[in-house]
Amino acid sequence: MRTSPALRAAALAAAVTVLLPVTACSKSGSKDGPDGPRSSPLAANDADASSSGDLTSQKLTWKPCPAPSPAQGSGTAPTPLPGGTPWECSFMRVPLDYAKPHGETIELALIRARAKNPDKRIGSLIFNFGGPGASGVATLPAFGTDYEKLRSRYDLVSFDPRGVGRSAGVECETDRQLDVRYESDGTPDTVAEVNSFVEDTKMFALACKKNSGRQLPYVGTTNAARDMDLMRQVLGDKKLYYFGISYGTELGGVYANLFPKNIGRSVLDGVVDPTQNSEQSSLSQARGFQLALDNFTKDCAARGDACKLPGATGKEVEQGISGLLARLENTPIPGLGSRQLTQTLAITGIAAALYSKETWPLLEQGVDEADGGNGALLLALADSLNGRAEDGRYNNLMAANTAINCADSKQRFTADQTKTRLPEFRAASPLFGDYLGWGLMTCTGWPVAGAWETPDVSAPGAPPIVVVGNTGDPATPYEGAKAMADALGKGVGVELTYEGQGHGAYNSGNACVQRTVSAYLLDGTVPAAGTVCK
Numbered sequence: 001m002r003t004s005p006a007l008r009a010a011a012l013a014a015a016v017t018v019l020l021p022v023t024a025c026s027k028s029g030s031k032d033g034p035d036g037p038r039s040s041p042l043a044a045n046d047a048d049a050s051s052s053g054d055l056t057s058q059k060l061t062w063k064p065c066p067a068p069s070p071a072q073g074s075g076t077a078p079t080p081l082p083g084g085t086p087w088e089c090s091f092m093r094v095p096l097d098y099a100k101p102h103g104e105t106i107e108l109a110l111i112r113a114r115a116k117n118p119d120k121r122i123g124s125l126i127f128n129f130g131g132p133g134a135s136g137v138a139t140l141p142a143f144g145t146d147y148e149k150l151r152s153r154y155d156l157v158s159f160d161p162r163g164v165g166r167s168a169g170v171e172c173e174t175d176r177q178l179d180v181r182y183e184s185d186g187t188p189d190t191v192a193e194v195n196s197f198v199e200d201t202k203m204f205a206l207a208c209k210k211n212s213g214r215q216l217p218y219v220g221t222t223n224a225a226r227d228m229d230l231m232r233q234v235l236g237d238k239k240l241y242y243f244g245i246s247y248g249t250e251l252g253g254v255y256a257n258l259f260p261k262n263i264g265r266s267v268l269d270g271v272v273d274p275t276q277n278s279e280q281s282s283l284s285q286a287r288g289f290q291l292a293l294d295n296f297t298k299d300c301a302a303r304g305d306a307c308k309l310p311g312a313t314g315k316e317v318e319q320g321i322s323g324l325l326a327r328l329e330n331t332p333i334p335g336l337g338s339r340q341l342t343q344t345l346a347i348t349g350i351a352a353a354l355y356s357k358e359t360w361p362l363l364e365q366g367v368d369e370a371d372g373g374n375g376a377l378l379l380a381l382a383d384s385l386n387g388r389a390e391d392g393r394y395n396n397l398m399a400a401n402t403a404i405n406c407a408d409s410k411q412r413f414t415a416d417q418t419k420t421r422l423p424e425f426r427a428a429s430p431l432f433g434d435y436l437g438w439g440l441m442t443c444t445g446w447p448v449a450g451a452w453e454t455p456d457v458s459a460p461g462a463p464p465i466v467v468v469g470n471t472g473d474p475a476t477p478y479e480g481a482k483a484m485a486d487a488l489g490k491g492v493g494v495e496l497t498y499e500g501q502g503h504g505a506y507n508s509g510n511a512c513v514q515r516t517v518s519a520y521l522l523d524g525t526v527p528a529a530g531t532v533c534k
Contacts, residue, residue, distance in 0.1 A: 055093055055094065055095070055101075055105070055230060055234075056230060056233040056234060058092065058093055058234055060090040060091075060234060060235075061090055062088035062089065062090045062112065063088065063089060063090065064077070064086060064087075064088065064089070065077055065078050065086075065087045065088065065089040065111060065141070066089070068135065068137070068138040068165075069165065070389070070393045070394075070395065071165050071169040071171075071395055071396040072135040072138040072160065072166060072395060073135060073138045073165075073387065073389065073395040073397075074389045074391070074393060074395070075138070078111075078141030078142075078144075079141075081113055081144055081145065081148070081151070082145065082148065083116070085113050085114060085116070085151075086113070087111055087112070087141050087144075088111070088112050088113070088114075089109065089110065089112075089137065090109075091107040091110065091166075092107065092108045092110055092159075092230070092231060092234055093106070093108075094106060094107075094108055094162070094226075094227045094230055096168075096215065096218055097218055098223060098226050106162060106167065106168040106215070107166075107167060107168065108159050108161070108162065108167045108227060108231070109135075109137045109159060109160040109165060109166035109167050110137070110157065110158070110159045110231070111136065111137040111140055111141065111157070111158055111159070112124070112155050112156060112157045112158075113140075113141075113144060113151060113155065113156045114155050115151055115152070115153060115154055115155050116151050116152050117152055117153060120152070120153050121153055121154065121155070122153045122154055122241065122264075122522075123154065123155070123235075123236075123237040123238075123239065123241050123264065124154060124155045124157045124232075124235045124237055124241060125147075125150055125155065125156055125157065125241045125243055125521065126157045126158065126159070126228060126231065126232075126241065126242050126243070127140055127147075127156070127157065127158040127242075127244075127245070127248070128158070128159075128161070128243075128245065128248030128251050128252070129158070129245050129246070129248060130244075130245050130246030130247040130248045130249075131164070131246070131247050131397055131400065131401050131404070132161070132221070132247045132251075132401055132404040132405065133164055133396070133397040133398060133399070133400030133401035133404060134164070134247075134397060135160050135164055135165035135166075135395065135397070136158030136159045136160055136161070137158060137159065137160050137165060137166065138165065138395075139158065140157075140158035143507065144156060146506075146507055147243075149518050149522075150243075150521055150522065153522050154241060154521070155235075157231075157235065159227075159231065161219075161224045161227065161251075161400075161404075162215070162219050162223060162224060162227060163212075163215060163400045163403050163404060164396065164397075164400040165395070165400075168215050169399075169400065170208065170211075170212040170215065170216070170396055170399040170400045170402075170403045171208075171211040171212050171396065171399060172204060172207045172211060172399045172402075173204060173207045175392055175394050177207075178388075179339070179388075179392070182344070182345060182348070182388075183332075183339075183340070183342045183344065183345055184196075184197075184342075184344065185197065185329075185342075185344060186344040186347070186435055186439075187343070187344070187435055187438060188438065194415055197415075197438065197441075198415050198441070198444075201441050201442070201444055201445060202445045205444075205446050205447060206445075208399065208402070208403060208446075208447075209447040212399075212403070213447065216403055216407065216447060216448045217407070217448050218407075219403050219404050219407050220404060220407035220408050221250060221251055221254050221404065221407075221455065222254060222258070222451065224254075225254045225255040225258050225259075226258070228240065228242075228251070228255055229255070229258070229259050229262060232262065237264070238264075239262060239263060239264030240255065240259070240262050240263055240264055240266070241264045241265050241266070242255070242263075242265075242266040242267070243266075243267045243521075244266070244267070244268050244269070245269050245270050245504055245506075245507075246269075246270045246272065246475065246476055246503065246504065247272060249268035249269065249271045249272050249467075249484060250272040250274060250455060250457075252266055252465070253268070253455065253459075253484060253487070254455050254456070254457060256457060256459035256462050256465060256488060256492070257455075257456050257459050260459040260460060260461045260462035261461060261462070263459070263462050263463055263465065264463070265463070265520060265521050265524065266465045267466045267468065267506075267520065267521060268465060268466070268467045268468065268484060269468040269504050269505055269506050269517075270468070270470065270473060270475070270503050270504035270505065271469055271476055271480045271481040271483075271484045272476055272480055273476075273477075273479065273480030273484065274454060274455050274457045274480075274483065274484055274487050275487060276454065276480075277409065277453050277454055278405070278409040278411045278440070278443075279413075279421065279440060282425075282436050282437075282439055282440060283424065283425060283428055283436075284477050284479070284480070285474075285475060285476075285477070286425050286428040286429040286432050286433050286436045286437075287428045287429065287477060288474040288476070288477040289351060289429060289431075289432045289436075289474045289475075290428060290429035290430070290431065290432060291472065291474065291477075292354040292472065292474035292501070292502075293318065293321075293354060293429075293431060293432075294314060294318070295472060296354065296360050296363060297309075297311070297314035297315070297317035297318045297321075298313075298314035299360065300314070300364060301313050301316065301317050307364060308364050308365065308368040309321075309364060309367055309368060309371075318430075318431065320367075320371070321350070321367055322430070322431060324346070324367060324370055324371055325343050325347065325431070328341065328342060328343040328346050329343040332375075333370060333373050333374070333375045334374065334375060334376075335375040335376055335379035336376050336379050336380065336383075339379065340375065341376075341382075345375075345378070345379055346370065346378050347431075347432070348381075348382035348385055348386060349366060349377075349378035349379060349380075349381035349382035350363060350366075350367070350378070350381075350431075351385065351474075352381040352382060352384055352385035353366065353381050354474050355474065355475060355502060356501075356503065357500075357501040358502070359381075362377065362381060365377055366378040366381060386398070402442060402443070402446075405442065405443065406442070406443035406446040406450060407448055407450065407451065408450055408451055408452060408455070409443060409450040409451075409452070410449070410450035410451070410452060410453055411440075411443065411450065411453070412443055412444050412446070412450075413440040413441050413444055414444065415441065417440075418440050418441055421437055421440060422434060422437045422438075424437075425437035457484065457487045457488055458487060458489050459488050459489055459492050460489050460492075462488070462489070462492045463492070464491070464492060464493075464494045464526045465488055465492055465493055466494050466496055466516075466517065466520050466527065467481050467485045467488070467493050467494060467495050467496065468495075468496045468497075468498060468504075468505045468506065468513065468517065469481025469482070469495065469496070469497055469498070469505070470500050470501075470502065470503070470504060470505045470508070471497065471498070471499045471500065472499075472500055472501035472502065473502065473503050473504070474502075474503060475503045476503065476504075478497075481495055485529075494526055494527060494529050495530060495531075496513070496516060496517075496527055496531050496532075496533065497530070497531070497532045498510055498512075498513050498532075498533045498534075499532065499533070499534045510533055512533030512534070513533045516533065
């Protein structure tokens with residue numbers, strides 16, 4: 001069937017933010033597709049580098065973009081933008097290990113659309129849509145028209161970060177194994193369920209090591225930031241112009257710390273709190289999703305009979321949803337084809353619909369239909385977040401997500417340690433608490449040690465960086481914006497607030513946010529700190 005605009009919004013949410021990080025919902029790239037990620041040295045017809053091995057002098061060869069690979073999410077080749085501007089793709093070589101800059105290289109997949117007004121062109125505006133693990137090559141064309149105003153003075157550029165999509169994409173389990181993993185119990189209650197959960201976590205890590213062990217030590221955010229500085233130079237820009245969304249804000253902050261003098265204009269939207277470790281971040285996300293659920297259920301109740309879900313108050317509507325999930329724990333219902341909607345898949349589908357207010361109607365419909373025994377819509381929403389295409393293939397968003405997060409974060413939890421944290425997670429979110437709490441074990445048994453407790457994003461000497469927070473953001477709660485602005489440093493982080501719903505702000509369509517961000521990126525007009533858009 002054709003994807004509705006609302007479901008398309010849910011798919012973007014899946015692409016630009018960290019999924020609730022439970023191991024049972026940590027997806028990996030499929031090994032079953034015919035067009036796997038490219039990890040060999042760059043082909044001569046894609047780019048040429050000088051014989052000295054100086055990768056900054058490589059020349060990129062831009063060609064018409066092919067259809068996204070299964071690891072990027074499948075689909076069709078991107079269509080031209082309004083006015084006929086085509087999307088062009090290329091590959092850029094980067095060191096596998098920056099400690100050995102003249103050693104082995106890998107390829108990064110790039111995409112661009114040229115600026116509309118070459119005479120007024122500022123440079124390349126590089127996008128990272130988050131995850132970590134989102135394919136920028138697949139995502140930018142899907143939403144390129146949202147950035148047409150910015151294309152008046154910039155080439156729009158994005159890329160698959162290392163470990164993602166066609167950039168030496170991380171591979172773990174097969175599509176068939178992932179189907180089993182995603183429908184399994186992500187909130188174990190009994191000893192047997194906990195043991196099974198722990199074993200599944202171990203097996204996933206072993207599969208990633210077996211299939212992608214060579215690149216796992218090198219996929220962390222610090223290397224991705226170094227890749228962006230090399231990209232800046234290869235694209236011919238003296239400064240980096242950057243638009244980071246969700247995890248892309250953390251990447252932008254790490255870049256600012258490493259290369260403060262190389263920043264031109266930078267926007268961070270849907271902001272990850274850089275002062276929180278992985279446990280604190282998961283707990284904040286539990287509160288964020290609970291806030292979004294509360295806002296949805298209150299809106300539903302306020303509409304009275306117009307809302308399909310029973311309940312005179314938001315609390316009563318939520319109780320109905322909780323009751324559905326309780327029944328699904330032991331009795332799955334028919335979903336799509338031969339597949340069933342399990343409790344874990346239902347929670348995933350609910351989470352997917354909370355990323356955007358545009359998808360609230362789908363959440364209402366999906367819960368109503370599931371209550372009547374039809375789990376197709378909630379399962380489709382879960383698939384959008386899990387990266388499952390209609391043909392059963394998975395992209396590698398969550399294989400990359402796990403690999404990057406575990407390369408970054410030092411925290412590792414045993415099952416017993418996780419159990420001690422569950423009461424606090426349940427208090428933060430009765431519906432999502434267990435789900436997120438057990439997600440603390442995502443990196444347990446991972447074959448690579450993490451780099452930090454929290455990233456250093458201090459950027460003394462950098463120019464102003466605009467940091468945009470949304471008061472109703474479920475995935476990156478609003479408080480993270482102020483924390484990022486403060487951590488960047490005095491005179492660097494400039495906070496802009498959007499009083500809205502959903503993940504991120506610019507793509508909400510809010511005229512004030514878009515006007516303010518565009519004025520900064522196009523004209524250099526820095527908003528007053530504390531500016532609020534409603």
